[in-house]
Amino acid sequence: MFASFAKFADRLNGFFGFVSGLAVVCAAGLIVAEIACRVVSGGSLMVSDEYSGYLMAVSSFMGLGYVEMKGGHLRMDLVDILRARCPRLSRCLRVMCYALAAGFALYLTWVGWDIFFRSLVRGSKSVQISETPLALPQAFLPLGSAALFIQYIRNVMSEVWSAWS
Numbered sequence: 001m002f003a004s005f006a007k008f009a010d011r012l013n014g015f016f017g018f019v020s021g022l023a024v025v026c027a028a029g030l031i032v033a034e035i036a037c038r039v040v041s042g043g044s045l046m047v048s049d050e051y052s053g054y055l056m057a058v059s060s061f062m063g064l065g066y067v068e069m070k071g072g073h074l075r076m077d078l079v080d081i082l083r084a085r086c087p088r089l090s091r092c093l094r095v096m097c098y099a100l101a102a103g104f105a106l107y108l109t110w111v112g113w114d115i116f117f118r119s120l121v122r123g124s125k126s127v128q129i130s131e132t133p134l135a136l137p138q139a140f141l142p143l144g145s146a147a148l149f150i151q152y153i154r155n156v157m158s159e160v161w162s163a164w165s
Contacts, residue, residue: 002161009154010069016147017066020059027055047130054137061144064105065151085150088163095159105145112141 014027032046053113117126120135 002157005157006154009065009150013065013069013147014153015067016062017145020063020066023055023059023062025057027052030055030127047128048132050126050128050132054132057137058140061140062147064144065147068148068151068155082121091163094155098152098155098159100150102156105149105152109142109145111147112145116141 030048030052031046034045037043037045082093116135116138119133119138124134125134126134
């Protein structure tokens with residue numbers, strides 16, 4: 001069971017990591033297109049600032065689980081001595097930290113879903129010229145947070161599994 005959950009979490013966060021990178025590339029392309037438009041015609045695309053902001057938010061949230069999977073989030077690891085001298089205590093502290101982080105990610109998923117759903121139901125739109133439905137960029141908040149939650153649960157399971165094997 002753990003192996004299939006771990007595989008699911010790895011694939012999900014691998015895909016979301018790809019989406020995160022693609023969002024950065026698209027934002028860069030949009031900025032380059034805006035610059036080219038201004039140089040060539042003196043005009044503007046009118047949405048590049050807004051949409052590149054949305055794409056950066058997409059990149060941030062969709063990349064959360066992927067970065068955790070790769071061990072890229074900042075950690076204050078002041079207990080290196082503890083790891084060598086008391087590995088069981090160190091593992092226990094890691095499980096507790098992962099569990100707390102999973103709780104935070106679950107809460108963020110719930111709040112993100114609420115924000116997304118309210119925008120969807122109310123038909124909220126951007127105040128910019130594009131009048132983009134806000135539910136579109138806000139959908140990535142609960143998706144990315146849920147992926148981070150899944151990754152933290154995978155980390156907890158991995159720590160517990162390796163302790164028993």
